[in-house]
Amino acid sequence: MIIKQLSVFLENKTGRLNEVTQILGNAGINMSAFSVADTSEFGILRMIVSEPEKALTILREAEFSVRLTDVICLSCPNEPGALARALNILSGESVFIEYLYAYSMDNKSANIVLKPDNIQKCIEVLQAHKMELISASEMYKI
Amino acid sequence: MIWNEKIECASREYMKAVQSERLIETVKRIYHNIPSYRQKMQAAGLVPDDIKSIDDLSKLPFTVKTDLRDNYPFGMFTVPMSEIVRIHASSGTTGKPTVVGYTRKDLNSWAEVVTRSLCMAGVHREDIVQVAYGYGLFTGGLGLHYGCENLGASVIPISGGNTEKQLQLMQDFGTTVLACTPSYSLYLAEEMEAAGIKKEDLKLRIGIFGAEPWTENMRKEIESKLGIKAIDIYGLSEIIGPGVSCECEHQAGMHVNEDHFIPEIVDPETLQPLPAGEIGELVFTTITKEGIPLIRYRTRDLTRLNYDKCACGRTLVRMEKCKGRSDDMLIIRGVNVFPSQIESVLLEMSETAPHYLLIVERDGNLDTLKLMVEVQEQFFSDEIRQLEALRKKITHKLQSTLGISVDVKLVEPKTIERTAGKAKRVIDNRKM
Numbered sequence: 001m002i003i004k005q006l007s008v009f010l011e012n013k014t015g016r017l018n019e020v021t022q023i024l025g026n027a028g029i030n031m032s033a034f035s036v037a038d039t040s041e042f043g044i045l046r047m048i049v050s051e052p053e054k055a056l057t058i059l060r061e062a063e064f065s066v067r068l069t070d071v072i073c074l075s076c077p078n079e080p081g082a083l084a085r086a087l088n089i090l091s092g093e094s095v096f097i098e099y100l101y102a103y104s105m106d107n108k109s110a111n112i113v114l115k116p117d118n119i120q121k122c123i124e125v126l127q128a129h130k131m132e133l134i135s136a137s138e139m140y141k142i
Numbered sequence: 143m144i145w146n147e148k149i150e151c152a153s154r155e156y157m158k159a160v161q162s163e164r165l166i167e168t169v170k171r172i173y174h175n176i177p178s179y180r181q182k183m184q185a186a187g188l189v190p191d192d193i194k195s196i197d198d199l200s201k202l203p204f205t206v207k208t209d210l211r212d213n214y215p216f217g218m219f220t221v222p223m224s225e226i227v228r229i230h231a232s233s234g235t236t237g238k239p240t241v242v243g244y245t246r247k248d249l250n251s252w253a254e255v256v257t258r259s260l261c262m263a264g265v266h267r268e269d270i271v272q273v274a275y276g277y278g279l280f281t282g283g284l285g286l287h288y289g290c291e292n293l294g295a296s297v298i299p300i301s302g303g304n305t306e307k308q309l310q311l312m313q314d315f316g317t318t319v320l321a322c323t324p325s326y327s328l329y330l331a332e333e334m335e336a337a338g339i340k341k342e343d344l345k346l347r348i349g350i351f352g353a354e355p356w357t358e359n360m361r362k363e364i365e366s367k368l369g370i371k372a373i374d375i376y377g378l379s380e381i382i383g384p385g386v387s388c389e390c391e392h393q394a395g396m397h398v399n400e401d402h403f404i405p406e407i408v409d410p411e412t413l414q415p416l417p418a419g420e421i422g423e424l425v426f427t428t429i430t431k432e433g434i435p436l437i438r439y440r441t442r443d444l445t446r447l448n449y450d451k452c453a454c455g456r457t458l459v460r461m462e463k464c465k466g467r468s469d470d471m472l473i474i475r476g477v478n479v480f481p482s483q484i485e486s487v488l489l490e491m492s493e494t495a496p497h498y499l500l501i502v503e504r505d506g507n508l509d510t511l512k513l514m515v516e517v518q519e520q521f522f523s524d525e526i527r528q529l530e531a532l533r534k535k536i537t538h539k540l541q542s543t544l545g546i547s548v549d550v551k552l553v554e555p556k557t558i559e560r561t562a563g564k565a566k567r568v569i570d571n572r573k574m
Contacts, residue, residue, distance in 0.1 A: 064555065
């Protein structure tokens with residue numbers, strides 16, 4: 001259930017994001033989900049890629065600050081109120097969410113990448129409520 | 143007015159006799175009280191009796207700032223603590239400050255050399271002196287203070303900062319002499335302009351400026367903006383504080399109070415003495431101090447000496463404005479900053495120090511420090527709030543270690559240029 005997310009430290013400078021995507025593209029690594037968190041001076045690029053370990057190595061060689069972070073991916077029906085239900089469950093069980101981002105591939109479902117403070121507890125809570133979690137292998141394949 | 147004409151206008155012969163006598167006493171005092179210096183002398187095959195006059199000075203081993211740190215805090219004092227009546231400290235090369243102690247006699251000598259300096263600058267007992275140097279561990283404020291009192295001038299011990307009050311008192315009290323860092327005087331001038339105060343509204347006539355490097359252009363600017371004569375004063379806490387040397391009204395080099403502090407110029411590489419007139423590293427031997435006398439203390443300031451008699455009548459040797467440093471120390475708003483201090487702060491955050499670059503700018507008339515820190519993997523968290531917390535922690539630590547604020551910026555690895563594998567640590571964009 002645990003997915004390895006690739007995080008990259010970026011300064012807010014023209015062309016830096018471009019460089020990362022190019023390096024990954026040239027190495028034949030696909031990105032399935034992607035988000036940028038930014039402050040006035042720097043940003044953190046977070047993404048789910050087809051081969052996290054390989055991506056880590058080649059970005060490290062290109063002298064980026066990178067790391068792998070454990071996240072989970074929740075699949076919700078693509079309909080009003082679905083996300084609210086999931087978040088309600090988590091907050092009811094006091095699971096704190098550091099950050100999240102979402103993507104949708106079709107009309108039926110939306111996928112939400114979640115970084116909770118306690119990942120094991122988060123998985124247990126969601127599974128107990130019969131919420132659908134996407135497996136890592138499935139996620140890397142997209 | 144010349145405060146102590148007998149010594150300030152003495153013949154070279156007389157001065158050398160005074161210096162020789164005092165040097166012999168100082169060497170004995172240190173040899174018998176400071177084991178670390180005694181060992182240095184023994185290693186050089188020297189005993190106190192080998193020093194018979196000032197001509198033997200160059201035989202003696204040097205003292206450096208790290209000697210003070212290694213003997214932190216009081217290990218270089220040559221009197222028991224019961225004799226010490228004052229302690230000052232300045233920032234050291236790493237975490238620990240450089241500590242100096244003064245006996246009653248040392249404080250009197252200090253007041254004497256500052257009084258001489260004030261007289262050189264043209265200050266007299268009718269003057270009202272606003273001392274806007276910091277009071278406290280820093281020697282600037284209290285050093286000037288006791289010199290002014292000794293002269294009989296009226297002191298306003300306002301200390302640094304609080305610009306509005308500085309300007310108010312300057313107007314209300316009719317301040318005639320301002321003592322502060324040169325950059326602060328320019329800042330005051332700007333604030334005066336903003337507040338609509340004209341230099342004609344003030345009674346200022348002299349400025350006693352020191353504790354940081356400044357240029358002839360700054361002097362011109364200060365003199366025209368404030369309508370004063372801007373005098374350069376020099377000193378360092380290890381030697382005594384302000385008053386080691388000072389310019390006279392002719393502004394042609396700073397007269398060294400050499401009956402208290404013998405200056406030498408040495409080649410910073412070979413450490414061999416250089417002939418008069420050549421630029422090299424300034425070295426001082428204190429010959430009247432009891433608390434913490436120092437033999438051949440390397441100041442790291444680069445300058446040269448001029449033994450010609452001055453138009454003011456004084457024969458005290460003159461040193462030029464310092465041309466730079468033979469180490470990497472920076473002086474920011476009167477505060478000594480060593481890149482190694484920054485490194486030790488960063489080392490507290492992780493096991494290996496990240497690459498960093500310190501950028502010094504003169505923003506208007508105030509020096510600002512910006513620190514770029516490379517976010518290597520040991521620092522990198524993928525949460526914004528943790529990176530922000532890291533930035534705040536570094537900022538806070540630097541503020542408390544250095545005593546001045548630093549703008550910290552997190553940058554990507556390899557952003558900071560390396561020359562031949564070695565990172566450049568400091569860029570000083572101030573035009574000196």
